Amino acid sequence: MEIEVKFRVDFNSLRAVIEALGASFVREEVQEDVYFSIPLPELLRVRRIPNLGKTFLTYKRIADPGRNEEFDELEVEVSDFETTVEILKRLGYKEDVIVRKRRLVYRLNRVTFELSEVEGLGGFLDIEVISDDVAEAKREIWEVARKLGLSEKDVEPRLYQELIRERT
């Protein structure tokens, strides 16, 4: 299970705070996410990462709809973005929302930080732990979140694609 909490943040100031905390920089990704029209709590996405030359097909099921912090995720790398999108279209799925972002990934022990500048939406930080122990994962997430100066009022429970859809 992928456990993550999303916070609204200022990209540059959080970057400095994460680095000061001692987290290791893992990689930078430019992400172009195409979400297909399947009903929540399921998500179907093709993610292109042009700066790494990689594309992923991802299925997620939200285990806590509304809060959107617990995800059952299945992902494979695929060899071609356009062909994968076209296969899904042929199968009857429609392109729903496209989310574009620049993301810096950091790691501190079991915790992954995904600091993103999302096109049209601003800065966000996803703090993520992969674990089957949801309570323990959330404890770890909130422990570092507090160290970064984040609190419950900074949480953004909506999905990126929901935020994009509300905006348009």
Add this chain to the structure above:
Amino acid sequence: MEIEVKFRVDFNSLRAVIEALGASFVREEVQEDVYFSIPLPELLRVRRIPNLGKTFLTYKRIADPGRNEEFDELEVEVSDFETTVEILKRLGYKEDVIVRKRRLVYRLNRVTFELSEVEGLGGFLDIEVISDDVAEAKREIWEVARKLGLSEKDVEPRLYQELIRERT
């Protein structure tokens, strides 16, 4: 467009005839094909090729249902067989038929020969040309088919998964 004609053959004697024709050996593949339950004329398949360590996700639409010689094909390589199968199951597709075969691939100019020993079904030869000119492709296919000693009576119009399903 993928144009191909499938013939019932004796694997070993056809192998000798294809090699005598001057076709170049391309590769040997052990193929494990999982077909998912979508209605014809569409096909949805995950193919594992264990001896090459590769897996492909393939969508096909049969342009000439019943004859099954003209296919509109979309294919991507994927990083993991089990995860891809699981994603399709989560999306609601059911495993329909599994086809296992050993295949030798040969090439002569634009023509590809796929000589297969299919588990439970015997020997088959698919003669294939990728082209948007169906008539010209079929002319090329039949020209080499005749050189291999094959005729209309050797044609097998049914799909492998149909043959497997009829058998069980």
